[in-house]
Amino acid sequence: MRIAIISDIHSNRVALQAVLADAGAVDETWCLGDVVGYGPEPNECIEILRQREPRLICLAGNHDWAALGRLDTSDFNHDAEAAALWTRNRLTPSSRAYLESLPERVIKGDFTLVHGSPRAPIWEYLISAAVARANFALLTTPYCLVGHSHIPFIFYEAVNRQDLPTVHTASADKMIRLPEQRLFINPGSVGQPRDGNPHASYAILDTGAKTIEHRRVPYSIKETQRLMEQAGLPQRLIQRLEYGL
Numbered sequence: 233m234r235i236a237i238i239s240d241i242h243s244n245r246v247a248l249q250a251v252l253a254d255a256g257a258v259d260e261t262w263c264l265g266d267v268v269g270y271g272p273e274p275n276e277c278i279e280i281l282r283q284r285e286p287r288l289i290c291l292a293g294n295h296d297w298a299a300l301g302r303l304d305t306s307d308f309n310h311d312a313e314a315a316a317l318w319t320r321n322r323l324t325p326s327s328r329a330y331l332e333s334l335p336e337r338v339i340k341g342d343f344t345l346v347h348g349s350p351r352a353p354i355w356e357y358l359i360s361a362a363v364a365r366a367n368f369a370l371l372t373t374p375y376c377l378v379g380h381s382h383i384p385f386i387f388y389e390a391v392n393r394q395d396l397p398t399v400h401t402a403s404a405d406k407m408i409r410l411p412e413q414r415l416f417i418n419p420g421s422v423g424q425p426r427d428g429n430p431h432a433s434y435a436i437l438d439t440g441a442k443t444i445e446h447r448r449v450p451y452s453i454k455e456t457q458r459l460m461e462q463a464g465l466p467q468r469l470i471q472r473l474e475y476g477l
């Protein structure tokens with residue numbers, strides 16, 4: 233089965249469409265949360281995703297919950313909070329009902345899917361080796377797909393499980409075979425990359441061939457920025473897109 237692994241779309245419809253076009257025909261689409269927040273087209277992104285039902289798995293992320301008012305945005309920085317409140321007012325009843333329905337964790341065959349980490353699916357950033365090791369201890373499947381940090385990477389569990397896992401930054405267009413070791417895999421962010429590369433990031437998983445390939449896709453950043461200006465979203469959020477930060 234060929235599966236598009238996407239995450240952190242953040243209401244960036246232009247980036248989402250570019251990624252789905254690049255992925256081409258897939259059997260399923262797995263989205264690791266943060267469909268909304270930051271960007272200008274939350275309802276449009278939800279509609280595009282839902283066209284893929286029933287071959288779609290979509291999880292809840294912290295920004296999806298913030299848009300629903302399910303969590304306190306005072307932990308957010310000022311711009312993220314402003315965007316969350318803007319999104320909350322903009323969601324249609326059907327978009328809101330869809331976000332309400334999203335699960336925090338899904339287990340599918342060899343894969344656990346969460347937005348943050350197995351230990352704290354909505355909130356925890358799985359970005360250090362120590363946090364990865366603590367989460368490997370809780371993992372019940374060989375592989376786990378995470379989003380949230382917007383950084384494409386793979387953590388490999390150490391052969392001796394007491395040792396720290398090793399991290400590999402994912403290079404684009406390099407296909408790797410899934411090893412015997414357990415992995416945390418982050419596909420990076422579709423709508424707001426933060427690894428210094430502004431191109432949309434995602435991954436293609438082939439469960440038959442047991443391979444994963446990270447990919448980068450250019451899209452019209454200018455068009456998303458124009459829509460954000462029109463929406464009156466914070467300048468810092470508009471500018472960061474062109475730097476991938």
Ligand code: ZN
Nearest residue numbers: 240266295380
């Ligand atoms: Zn995010």
